[in-house]
Amino acid sequence: MKDFRKMWKELGMDLELHDQLIENQSNLHKKTHLSQKNRPKAMERFDHSFHASHAERVAEILDYRKKGGKCIGTFCIYVPDEIALAAGVLPLPLCGGSDWSVSYADKMFPRDICPIIRSTFGMAFSNTCPYKTLKDFALGETTCDAKKKAWDLLGFKVMEVPQKKDPIDRGLWLQEVYNFKEMVENLSGIKVTEERLHENIQLVNRKRRVLQRINEFRKLPDPPISGLDALLVSQVALNQDTHKFIEDAEVLAAELEKRADAGISAYDGNEIRVMIAGSPSPLGNAKIHHIVESSGLRIVVDESCTGLRYYRDLVDESHKDLDGMMRAIADRYFAIDCSCFSPNTERMDSITQLVKECSVQGVIHNILQYCHTYNIEAKVVENILQKCGIPSIKIETDYSQEDTGRIRTRIEAFAEMVKESL
């Protein structure tokens, strides 16, 4: 393996602390992903990309920057990738999934905010995030109060995501999308032309299509890929180079097709099929997915920003004029059913439809501690699921391992309950 220590040092990172972070994450990956049986061979590519996220991927970006390439740090799937790419700007989603770095955020942040924010800035404050100095600026959004105030504190730029879905909000959002275009154009000095934008709409849609294709296999009675691995694929999608990701994901999809034809399942028995709904699980965090699947359940769909919310909708490719494309992009992102919206009826419709499509027998609300909007909305979802006769359970937790025993007890009891009710 190539030694990246020199690179990390040049990036101003704390090598000793970074070693701790890497060791912690590698051990976790071994205990969770690598301990699974019946994995598709192509998952090795994604294991590699997981490890590469602080190594080869960083070297790639450094190289790109040396050639004059520009980067922005992002924290939410509302930031339109295709516009940034069309302006020659690389978006780097920076949400942290490591438990190791959480406490380092205490330097500036209160403890009672969500682990995503704490993990992200814990890495930045402890100088263990290689992306910290790679970005030209960071762009936050307004999907929760803790994030909004974090951006103010750190002096980040902010893109406003409205909180309702009325025409006036749609107008505001379209304006924000145009502002974003100007922001990235100013950064790179590259104009977003019709040709470049159309090309990148198609590129990002290709990424979404291959993710959709992989996800389709999970609907089979015997899914050829586990929920834990499917999560890793979409986590990697947020970090890896788009072209390289599409290449790896297509290899995986082809293998899944063969496995499906041959009846090769990622699972042993006839475990119950569950949906994970709610907060995202950024790269490095697969706590709930691991507990759920190692307790003998199958995760067949992820209703989250590190799942379907990220790739469910495509941008309409039929527009060729700039304004038409900009509107199509704004519409696509505005359709994301984040719990920051009030009301969020689209999400309820989507969940009831997914339950049917994916033969879901139970729903697990995966709520990150202090993620108030998903936490409260879980009750709305529960009420709707109850009407469809689908049991659900809410697990509210952070990234730490201290409560895994109790979560396991609840998940096992939930599975027993669902089985008995069938």
Add this chain to the structure above:
Amino acid sequence: MNNAIGIDLGSRTTKIVQLKDGEIQHQEIFETSHDPLEHVKTTLSSLGKAPIMATGYGRHLICENFDARRISEIKACGKGAHHLFPGCRMVLDIGGQDYKLIHLNEKGSVLDFDMNDRCAAGTGKFLEIMAQAFNMDIEQFVQTAMNASGHINISSMCTVFAESEVVSLITSGESKEKIALGLHLSIAQRLQAMFSKMSVEDDVLFVGGGAKNDCLHAILERQLKRKIRRPEEPQVVVALGAALLANDLNAV
């Protein structure tokens, strides 16, 4: 062979129940030490061969070391409760590090359940730590609360903060009785919130080590305005349920 064994390896105590022809032949409760397996091994060798069902926090540990199957303590609790009180539909189980509320159907199957998350407030451990702050054992502590003629409101739900709140109340000269009762009331309030979420109005069966607390029992009965029954030995209900489930498997 009509023997069956249930082992409930909890965070504070381990419970073992042996059934013979459906009747309890042997039951024991011992503290879960740093090496509970040794004690379990000794007991099992004296009980002879029988199908084993493990439950509780250490159920995986038992399965790794003995020829046993496992079940969650929630299902086992429902099974044991239904066996002892066939009409019972609501079970409150307060253990060493968790508390649970279980809603059963008429056959004793779990319809719904709720359980505390990582927080220790409301668990057996919470009261043990509070008793320690008074230099008392748990029995003395409960008795002290029952002798109170009024109570102090305890505002902290967190075990750590509640303990320091208690210490400062003691040093400010408040009566031990009133503080002890206040602590019981704060737990009851937490449990009541769990009951309100479940919205089932049935009578309750109270099990687990916490059910031995007469003060908590009396407060809950008054606040919930319903009858709260307790089995003769509330601590072995989950192990009994596990033994019954082992027996069911044996019968198939």
